[in-house]
Amino acid sequence: MIRFSLLLGLLALVPSCWSTSIPVPPLLLSPSCNDSQVLSMADLALQGINEDRKEGYMFSLNRVADVREHHQTGSASMYYLTLDVLETNCHVLSKKRWKDCGTRTLHTTVYGQCKAIFYVNLPKRILHLPAYNCTVRPVSRWKIVRMCPDCPIPINVSRPGVSEAVSESLEKINKEVAVGKKFYLFQVTQASSQWVYGPSYFVEYLITEAPCIIPLTDSKKCLEPPADSKPVGICKGSLSKIHEIQHVSGTCEFFQTQPTSAPGSHPSEHQVPQQQAFPSTAAPLEERPKGSVQFLPELVDEKNEGDQEKEPFIDFPVHMDLTTAPLGEVLHLPSSFMLQKEEMPVVIPFPERSRSDKCPGPAENSNSLILPP
Numbered sequence: 001m002i003r004f005s006l007l008l009g010l011l012a013l014v015p016s017c018w019s020t021s022i023p024v025p026p027l028l029l030s031p032s033c034n035d036s037q038v039l040s041m042a043d044l045a046l047q048g049i050n051e052d053r054k055e056g057y058m059f060s061l062n063r064v065a066d067v068r069e070h071h072q073t074g075s076a077s078m079y080y081l082t083l084d085v086l087e088t089n090c091h092v093l094s095k096k097r098w099k100d101c102g103t104r105t106l107h108t109t110v111y112g113q114c115k116a117i118f119y120v121n122l123p124k125r126i127l128h129l130p131a132y133n134c135t136v137r138p139v140s141r142w143k144i145v146r147m148c149p150d151c152p153i154p155i156n157v158s159r160p161g162v163s164e165a166v167s168e169s170l171e172k173i174n175k176e177v178a179v180g181k182k183f184y185l186f187q188v189t190q191a192s193s194q195w196v197y198g199p200s201y202f203v204e205y206l207i208t209e210a211p212c213i214i215p216l217t218d219s220k221k222c223l224e225p226p227a228d229s230k231p232v233g234i235c236k237g238s239l240s241k242i243h244e245i246q247h248v249s250g251t252c253e254f255f256q257t258q259p260t261s262a263p264g265s266h267p268s269e270h271q272v273p274q275q276q277a278f279p280s281t282a283a284p285l286e287e288r289p290k291g292s293v294q295f296l297p298e299l300v301d302e303k304n305e306g307d308q309e310k311e312p313f314i315d316f317p318v319h320m321d322l323t324t325a326p327l328g329e330v331l332h333l334p335s336s337f338m339l340q341k342e343e344m345p346v347v348i349p350f351p352e353r354s355r356s357d358k359c360p361g362p363a364e365n366s367n368s369l370i371l372p373p
């Protein structure tokens with residue numbers, strides 16, 4: 001209420017101070033969350049988030065939960081986006097487009113919300129993501145078990161059985177795929193297990209590689225990968241024991257920069273260089289967005305009644321503020337964008353949800369188990 005009257009008071013002042021440098025109070029538009037322009041901004045913002053991340057799986061857009069638009073000088077706009085996201089089955093290092101990635105099966109879904117500030121200046125051909133923050137959680141396990149008691153359930157990667165599944169499948173991959181080199185485990189990224197006449201483990205892990213000394217066929221004459229080696233691909237493996245018979249599987253997908261001719265491997269099909277809408281990780285630090293992803297444990301359904309004094313529980317808390325100044329402040333964009341001083345956009349504290357009937361937009365997957373409230 002206080003803020004509202006302050007805003008009105010300042011609005012009354014606007015005409016008299018138009019020519020001075022006193023900032024004009026922000027007038028925010030609330031476009032529809034199903035608007036095609038908004039959807040393409042959300043697409044690009046999420047692409048920028050995925051490209052900035054170093055670990056985990058890419059996010060896909062489930063729906064635009066909210067959007068506010070703040071017009072800027074020079075036919076530009078600053079968008080304040082709240083996006084409901086789902087983890088895909090592509091690792092961020094694969095550098096694919098999130099639209100080319102599939103989502104996970106319901107029982108292994110990780111879902112959550114991102115807030116992003118996105119600056120668009122079409123006359124100057126600028127698409128810039130100054131900041132984002134996301135919070136995600138795995139789908140509630142007990143709800144899944146109730147629905148599907150036999151589905152594979154995500155487990156902690158340090159649980160027993162996981163490392164055996166990794167080493168058995170990696171050994172199979174090394175026998176069948178590696179030529180002149182050997183693959184080594186870099187990091188286990190995901191694990192799940194299931195009981196079907198015996199235990200089954202499903203794992204995903206990043207691999208690194210090292211060359212082998214001639215003769216190439218002798219896998220014992222391989223070097224250890226250097227300590228600073230980078231992941232070259234991601235593998236899926238499984239190990240199951242059914243009626244005492246062990247079954248092992250393993251396949252890998254190699255990342256784009258990885259020149260590979262290994263038979264049986266699946267080099268990335270999306271070799272076409274993407275539009276460089278965003279600076280790569282090699283870009284100067286000032287052009288990279290500020291942001292991170294917070295992973296929280298699954299939600300447990302406990303309504304703490306009688307505890308009204310406490311602050312309301314927020315399922316997906318996402319803190320996102322580039323400024324705390326109520327009227328905002330000038331956001332200094334990198335000089336490579338060639339904006340004059342007076343063309344620099346203004347950024348304001350991340351606005352409250354618009355609560356308009358045009359938001360949230362339609363969801364790709366509207367299952368209530370994976371939609372943030």
Ligand SMILES: *[C@@H]1O[C@H](CO)[C@@H](O)[C@H](O)[C@H]1NC(C)=O
Nearest residue numbers: 155156157158159295296297
């Ligand atoms: C997995 O287990 C390890 C060791 O028990 C623990 O430190 C880690 O926090 C667990 N990870 C998750 C995601 O629960």
Ligand SMILES: *[C@@H]1O[C@H](CO)[C@@H](O)[C@H](O)[C@H]1NC(C)=O
Nearest residue numbers: 131133290292319320321322
């Ligand atoms: C993103 O979240 C982190 C942790 O909650 C916080 O420290 C950081 O300031 C946030 N970033 C922005 C740009 O608000």
Ligand SMILES: *[C@@H]1O[C@H](CO)[C@@H](O)[C@H](O)[C@H]1NC(C)=O
Nearest residue numbers: 033034035036360361362363
């Ligand atoms: C969203 O927009 C699309 C295309 O404009 C339209 O077909 C669809 O019905 C809209 N959905 C909602 C929920 O408004």
